[in-house]
Amino acid sequence: MEKFSILLVVVMLGLSISTVERVEAAYKAPWRIHTLFSVECQNYFDWQTVGLMHSFRKVKQPGHITRLLSCTEEQKKSYRGMHLAPTFEVPSMSRHPTTGDWYPAINKPAGVVHWLKYSKDAENVDWVIILDADMIIRGPIRPWKLGAEKGRPMAAYYGYLRGCDNILAQLHTKHPELCDKVGGLLAMHIDDLRALAPMWLSKTEEVRQDKAHWGVNITGDIYEKGWISEMYGYSFGAAEVGLRHKINDNLMIYPGYAPREGTEPILLHYGLPFRVGNWSFSKADHDEDDIVYNCGQLFPKPPYPREVKQLEIDPNRRRELFLSIECINILNEGLLLHHAANGCPKPAWSKYLNFLKSTTFAELTKPKLVTPATLEMMDDRVQEHIDLGAPIPYPKIHTIFSTECTPYFDWQTVGLMHSFHLSGQPGNITRLLSCSDADLKLYKGHNLAPTHYVPSMSQHPLTGDWYPAINKPAAVLHWINHANIDADFIVILDADMIMRGPITPWEFKAARGRPVSTPYDYLIGCDNELAKLHTSHPEACDKVGGVIIMHIDDLQKFALIWLHKTEEVRADRAHYARNITGDIYESGWISEMYGYSFGSAELKLRHTINKEIMVYPGYVPEPSVKYRVFHYGLEFSVGNWSFDKAKWREVDMVNKCWAKFPTPPDPSTLDRNNEENFQRNLLSIECVNTLNEALHLHHERMNCPKAGSLSTSKEDATEESVINSRKFGNFSGKSDSKGNHMSANDSDFEELASVLKDGTGIPSSFRFWVLFLCAFSGFGFLVVIFVVHSGRKRRGMKMKHHRGKRRSSYPGYMGT
Structure with a gap:
């Protein structure tokens, strides 16, 4: 019996150990994951490394992580950050060894190629995740859970890589039809990466050397410096080896943008400036910042969550702001822990540090899990319409309008936003807010509309010309190149408008290559020498403006030309005269309107001109027309x-x-x-x-x-x-x-x-007599009081004198 009991205990112990092992195995990744990110030996990349590494640990990302560190031998001698992350050193290719071209971004594909060739980790991995240093991980990234398969990498959407659709792809890959606009978050099988990496590097060099096709209308690069050649190198390289991606535009988000309803991004990419109220952050402002090595130094604290709740009432906009403050708070938390781990003295107590250590912050920044909506791929959405046999959906619309940081535009914004919500207009609306840094610090109207912030060009940065109207084309160009635009058609309005109904491309017959607008008949310059001077196609000049409905592809090509033509007409002071421009003030104030008409003529964008969209109050309306x-x-x-x-x-x-x-x-x-x-x-x-x-x-x-x-x-x-x-x-x-x-x-x-x-509301003469009567009555009352008081005082003196005589008659009075 005793032996049986011992045997039973041993069996039960074995079963329990087996159960624990199975539970632990369930939580472990079934495949080996390795995360890579590429940096250089600079303070700029060091604080980004601290932030990424902290978030990697915070979410308990499966697998290992390696920093691909590209440095010259000279840089290594003075570099202080070798301890910041598990590191694989890579020869720097910032200065190309053959061409001498200075292009640090090439270190990313070069670093991956070097790691695959020389790192033992590359021999012991199934899946590879490639991130940028300027990212914060919000939740575990498991490639197979996100939809990646061998032969089908998963990647985030980079919609601005328009070169996939034009001559650039045709020049640089044999399979332009396979070019995917992807980047940022890349998750792929190691075998796919081995096939892709050499081609990624080769195509990056190829695009970088193709200076003839660096133009913004071809690459989407607003600086036209070939800076995004590495991104095209990846897309063209993948197309060349036949890798088609599963593309997801929910998993990664830029702070400053609102996630789609029901989605939960697990990666923040703070590559663009963003703002919450009067607070803002731009990584470029900290290019030389040695914040990693300065004890107690953190980035400027963002607003607290409760302040964000007061700042914004719209739930979607509030989510956007919460993501923005979360990004910087996690960066600061990482810096705080890094300083402590490296022997920095304990910082003095502050409300902000107390918040970063609070359970509230821990709860807000706990690891996020992806939702079904987050995992929806872009090609899945397209396939869904095909499979269900549903009718072709209407194209997506986005409405924009341009303003400045002034009370004048604020009340116009309130009016337009109110009417937008009443009108039934499909899609979203964005205010393009052009402000100087000084004005923005004092500005109170951040919550008046969903806003894209734009540097002010009221004072031209080159000529010094004061012309606020140029902010409209400049803002549209900035928005096109910096925003993640999920729309097929853009409706452009002015702030001084009230919407009365929806403005849709399907009703007013807008199409790609055929925008719709309203008549501006006073633009007589379309018919005279002004058009001949400023466009090579004066016959294509349309007298239009006010309301514009344009396909996004046309606007992407057109926006820069609109700005350039505005500058050109504005500088042509010799032709400001009323008989040439129709401007009664002869001040060049409508140069922006001509910039639009001449710019569209230059691209031969002919408009459908519709008189039934817009009306000026004070004008006699056409019978039975429902103006919008x-x-x-x-x-x-x-x-x-x-x-x-x-x-x-x-x-x-x-x-x-x-x-x-x-x-x-x-x-x-x-x-x-x-x-x-x-x-x-x-x-x-x-x-x-x-x-x-x-x-x-x-x-x-x-x-x-x-x-x-x-x-x-x-x-x-x-x-x-x-x-x-x-x-x-x-x-x-x-x-x-x-x-x-x-x-x-x-x-x-x-x-x-x-x-x-x-x-x-009381006449001044009447008020005078009322005041006089009040004063006279008050004076009389005081006289009466004085007389009464004086009488009592005299009687009191007589009584005192009488009492004194009576007291002196008693013999013992003086002794009391």
């Missing part, structure tokens, strides 16, 4: 009431609680004897009522105190009086069909101003 946009760029009036956007240039309508524009007449009061004038006036009233409705809803979201509340400050009252004065200053007399009117006379205005001077 109000463009309130000109002054308009209804009877004695008028509106001119220029008069509200300096008024902060957005941040001043309950500020609104002068209320237009009630439609029921309009004269209906003339139907054309009646319809014109209805549209004018609708335009400003929509603006006021937008402002009212915005102020409600600001939690403004209710009108008449005691919490309204004296400063508010003063500002209100200014707005009231401006309102009455806008009154006009009789109007004609063209919207011209006479201003109210000065005496009427002065009387109204005196009535409203302190915001009470």
